Amino acid sequence: MSQQIxxxxxxxxxxxxxxxxxFLHGYGADGNDLIAIGREWARSLPDAAFVAPHAPERCMASPAGRQWFPLTFRDPDERRRGVIAARPGLDAFLDAELARHGLGGDRLALxxxxQGxxxxxxxxLRRATPPAAILGYSGMLVAPEVLQSEATGKxxxxxxHGERDDVIPVDALFAATDxxxxxxxxxxxxxxPGVGHGIDPEGLRQGGAFLASALKPRRTSLRAASQG
Structure with a gap:
């Protein structure tokens, strides 16, 4: 992932x-696929800036779309290699966006x-400063066997996840939480319930509420202020 995104x-x-x-879009889409969610969440997240980068590679399966890494669905190790290769470019983008707004890494939500x-x-889970929150729709945890040794925060x-997802089966949700x-x-x-590979209104509502809680502005306690 050497190209700028x-x-x-x-x-x-x-x-x-x-x-x-x-927002990190899925395989074959681009940033325009998710940025509108920011408009829906703006009321509950009035102090949040939103950005939805286009992944750096053209998607061979959908030339009009993008991919974070290629997928053949034949190689069980391609996801692990893919996230490792794509990580440095995305990390650099996140650092640049935080700097653009004068924010620390703990004010980031992914x-x-x-695939996003x-x-x-x-x-x-490997950022030098752990993000404030991670929200994942219809995805999976790649290389869970190395997570404990590589994670930098919690x-x-x-x-x-959609109950009827036929692209990434719901078993991936429970494997990830385990x-x-x-x-x-x-x-x-x-x-x-009844949702396939997509996001329904209730999933959006719960996601927005989760981020609003995680990104709630911190207040200095009176005791800490008096001691400062």
Whole structure:
């Protein structure tokens, strides 16, 4: 992932960014696929800036779309190699976006869909400064066997999955929560009844509420202020 990446942005509704929400799209889509969610969440996240970068590679299966890494669906190790190769470029983008807004890494939230969830979990759990939250829709945890030795923090995580997902079966949700729990990284989860490989209104509502809680501005206690 050597190419620079960029994508659509939404300014914070309040006019001042106190947090950054980054959407990571799925295989064969691009940043335009998710950025509109920022408009839906703007009321509950008025101080959040939103950005949805286009993945750096053209998708061979959908030339109009993009991919974070190639998938043949024949090689069981391609996802592990893919997230490892894509991580440095995405990390650099996240650092640049945080600097753009004058924010620390702890004011970052990653929101992924499908392949974007693979990236959000892999990169977010290995950031030098753990993000404020990771929200993953219809995805999976790649290389769970190395998570415990590689994770740098324990950010709040919410995983949402469609009950009838025939692209990434719902078993991936439970495999991810089991692996996160084994690494002592607790994760919340929500199963969307009757939903396939997509996001329903309830999943969006729960995701927005989760981020609003995780990104709530910190207040200095009176005791700490009086001692300062």
């Amino acid at each position: 960029d994508g659509p942005r939404l300014a914070p509704a309040s006019g001042v960014a106190k947090s950054l929400v980054v 929101v992924g869909f499908s 969830t693979m990236m959000a979990l892999h990169v977010g 950010p709040p995580i919410l995983l949402v 692996a996160l729990g084994a690494a002592e990284i607790p994760a919340e989860w929500h199963l969307s």
